[in-house]
Amino acid sequence: MRYRDENKMQAIRDCAIEMVAKNGLENFGINRLAKAAGVSPATIYIYYKDKEDLLTSISIEEGVKMTRATLKGFDPNASFREGLWVQWKNRAAFSLDNLLAAEFFEQLRNSTYKDKMREAISLEFRKSMGSFIENAVKRGEINEMPLEVYWSVAFAPLYALIRFHNEGQSLDGRKFKFSESIMKQTFDCVLKGLSK
């Protein structure tokens, strides 16, 4: 009889994330994963029925993990400045600690796996985020605007800094390292831009 082994399952998941992050979806397969994870293909099939099942399940889990990390300590009723700062800190911490997961999501862009992940995370996430923005508009802290405009100003600058950091350089090959003070400086500009 075969038993489920949580440690083995975790090893398989970690290895799958790393393989997809580094080599993309096209080169990913159960047999390659088995070799990389040091288990037999049969072991992987105990947990997942095929490659699609495995990638769907991992995408959903990672998506939920990311949502939880992003919403940690976040209060949708907080003032706009306070709430957005919590968001920045959470997003920065998650992105910097989970480079592979970020790469994994990047590889899944436009795949059916990403759609499934989106379905799984959207409810909790949209509820908190939606009411946060609504509250800020109601209190007159920010203007009403399309979501894309909001996101591009509110978060894209942070992800630009994180990308510079991950690449180790910014523009013209200038060396760059992420820090809380750089983050705060950027945040203050963003807050000024969004505030009424």
Added chain:
Amino acid sequence: MSACLYNMKTANHILIFKTNITTPEDRLKVAAVLDQQPFISKWTVDTEDIDRVLRIESAIAATAPIIHLIRSRNYECAELED
């Protein structure tokens, strides 16, 4: 309660086989025998994988009978070992 006993056959055995079940037609042929087995609660074939892995969730560890069933339909079938 007792009426439920038969349906309570929990699929606590996962049986994994290497096969050459490749096309939808192949799948239909083995479905004809697998779907008839009361101890099988769920089965799938990963036709994308080189080993065409047949995965069976079963109430009993019926490895040999399953190999026999699949081979009786003229397909290869061997247990994929851990």
